[in-house]
Amino acid sequence: MAVMQSRDTRTMxxxxxxxxxxxxxxxxxxxxxxxxxxxxxxxxxxVDGAATNASTIAVSGKVMVEAxxxxxxxxxxxxxxxxxxxxxxxxxxxxxxAMEAAVDGQIxxxxxxxxxxxxx
Numbered sequence: 001m002a003v004m005q006s007r008d009t010r011t012m013x014x015x016x017x018x019x020x021x022x023x024x025x026x027x028x029x030x031x032x033x034x035x036x037x038x039x040x041x042x043x044x045x046x047v048d049g050a051a052t053n054a055s056t057i058a059v060s061g062k063v064m065v066e067a068x069x070x071x072x073x074x075x076x077x078x079x080x081x082x083x084x085x086x087x088x089x090x091x092x093x094x095x096x097x098a099m100e101a102a103v104d105g106q107i108x109x110x111x112x113x114x115x116x117x118x119x120x
Contacts, residue, residue, distance in 0.1 A: 007046075007058045007059075007060060007061030007062060007063055007112070008058065008059050008060040008061055009043075009046065009056050009057060009058050009059065010043070010056075010057050010059055011054050011055070011056055011057075012025075012031065012032045012042075012054070012055055012056075012057050013030065013031050013032070013049070013052060013053070013054060013055070014031060014032060014033075014048075014049035014050060014051055014052065014053055014054075014055045015028050015029075015031035015032060015033035015051065016031075016033075016051050016052075017033060017034065017051060018048070018049060018050045018051045018053075019032055019033065019034055019045045019048055019049055019055050020034070020045060020048045020083070021045050021046060021047065021048040022044070022045065022046075022064055022065050022066040022084075022107055023035070023044065023045050023065070023066065023082070023083035023084065024039075024041040024043075024044055024045075024065065024079040024083045024084075024085070024095060025041060025042055025043060025044070025045050025055075025057060025083065026039055026040065026041055026042050027042045032045070032055060032057055034082070034083035035079035035083045036079065036081055036083075037079065037080055037081040037092075038078050038079065038088075038089070038091065038092035038093060039079055039093060040093040040095070041079055041093070041095045042057065042059065043057040043058050043059040043060075043063075043112065044057065044058045044063045044064075044065050044110075044112060045057055045058075046058050046063065046064075058112060059112070059114065060112055060113070060114060061111070061112060062099065062109055062110070062111055062112070063096075063109070063110060063112045064107050064108065064109055064110075065077070065084065065085040065096075065107070065108060065109075065110050066084045066085065066105065066106070066107055066108075067084060067085055067086075067102035067103060067104055067105065067106045067107075067108050068080035068082060068084030068085060068086045068104060069084075069086050069087070069104050070101075070102070070103050070104065071085065071086070071087060071098045071101060071102040071103075071108060072087070072098065072101055073098050073099065073100050073101045074097060074098060075087045075088070075097070075098040076088040076094045076096075076097060077094065077095055077096045077097060077098055077110050078092035078093060078094060078095055079092075079093075079095060085098075085108070085110060091118050092118060093117070093118055094113070094115065094117050094118065095110075095112060095113065096110040096111050096112040096113050097110060097111045097113070098110055099111055
């Protein structure tokens with residue numbers, strides 16, 4: 001069973017499209033927007049927000065993210081085109097490590113990191 005443990009959060013304003021819970025988000029000016037494929041994330045949205053409203057973003061620690069494909073425990077994790085997590089591939093920013101296995105659409109635990117390293 002997936003559980004959320006200690007994490008560091010920030011309250012941010014959602015950009016024009018809003019942000020959804022369990023998705024990777026990035027900075028766009030002073031706002032947060034959903035990440036695209038392989039982009040470096042600012043964090044993971046833990047409390048969604050409509051456009052121009054406050055949202056809670058986890059920036060480190062064990063967090064829950066929606067899987068965009070099949071994930072194996074221990075995989076290096078990156079954002080897919082929809083802000084979901086996927087195994088990192090060449091030149092993707094590694095945003096964490098899978099703490100458990102998951103299938104497409106499942107909410108799963110990762111250890112979120114802010115290293116800025118790319119997958120080789």
